Amino acid sequence: MPADSIRSVTLSTVTLPLGRAVSDAKVFTGRQKPMTEVVLLFAEIVTEQDQYGLGFTYSKRAGGPGQYAHAAEVAENLIGEDPNDIARLVTELEWAGASVGRSGLATQALAAFDVALYDLKAKRAGLPLAKLLGAHRDSVRAYNTSGGFLNASLEEVKERAGRSLEEGIGGIKIKVGLPDGAEDLRRVQGVREHVGDGVPLMVDANQQWDRATALRMGRRLEEFGLVWIEEPLDAYDVEGHARLTRALDTPVATGEMLASVAEHERLIEGAACDVIQPDAPRVGGITRFLRLMALADQRGLDLAPHFAMEIHLHLAACYPRETWVEHFDWLDPLFNERLETKDGRMLVPDRPGLGVTLSDRARAWTTASVSFGVR
Missing domain, CATH: 3.20.20.120 (Enolase-like C-terminal domain)
Structure with missing residues (x-):
């Protein structure tokens, strides 16, 4: 058994409204509409020793619901695993959803787990990432x-x-x-x-x-x-x-x-x-x-x-x-x-890990959330 193991994983999708719609060249060539929001997928990982890691990925204009859905399908594979084995765990998650490929939306969804595991590892070491x-x-x-x-x-x-x-x-x-x-x-x-x-x-x-x-x-x-x-x-x-x-x-x-x-x-x-x-x-x-x-x-x-x-x-x-x-x-x-x-x-901040914590506004903008391993 590892010295510590993952007890729970929580996924949240957050819709961040932009203060003003923005346009780049893709709008002026007719390929996209102005961007009004960013959709983020947050992963929060907690271990049996109450170590905590926060990671995120994002999408612009499309893909947010798909990222959340894919992450939710594979997240349970992390429960009970040693959080230090990041490369192995990410590979396992890739294979858990391999039927949809190892690039694009599927890869982007898994990034939230990967970043959260690194954030956790750096916090455990008491170091900025x-x-x-x-x-x-x-x-x-x-x-x-x-x-x-x-x-x-x-x-x-x-x-x-x-x-x-x-x-x-x-x-x-x-x-x-x-x-x-x-x-x-x-x-x-x-x-x-x-x-x-x-x-x-x-x-x-x-x-x-x-x-x-x-x-x-x-x-x-x-x-x-x-x-x-x-x-x-x-x-x-x-x-x-x-x-x-x-x-x-x-x-x-x-x-x-x-x-x-x-x-x-x-x-x-x-x-x-x-x-x-x-x-x-x-x-x-x-x-x-x-x-x-x-x-x-x-x-x-x-x-x-x-x-x-x-x-x-x-x-x-x-x-x-x-x-x-x-x-x-x-x-x-x-x-x-x-x-x-x-x-x-x-x-570079001197705070451990990424050095950021979720705000109350982020919690308020959450449109869906699911947890695994909570007891």
């Missing part, structure tokens, strides 16, 4: 995305950019990919002039350019000294990304939409980006993310994880070379704690 994994630094360069969406006017984007810099965030990312490329260029030029040449600036086309447009726009954007051009092409166009990476001086970033290690391996092996942007909840959790970090480091890629800064701050701090973490304030109402930014960087 980054310290448990082996950090290279105590802070990570941070850039803001939530102020740069296309539904906002240029003046509003500039105002939000200035405010972010005043709050200690180091870089600014804005959305591009409009049907009118001239308007994209006007907005980028306006923000660059507003923040100055010394501020790191990124753009994100959200997969809405074809190869010819991406090359043409990429060349026009060279003059703005961008840190990277993000998702210029369809996420699965490895060959197109590789060609663009070779053709442009500006680094190319992509990877956030890929939902497995295997998909990222094709991207890495194809030399299809300069900056890789995996998302731990989307690839199945921290276990899988660590494998990706090793592959990316071996190829000398830069790393900038997507969204979910509450998880990714810890992981980015463990990458051998300097990284970026994406600052979104959307999830702030869900947690009692806040991540601190200073001098352009986000500070």
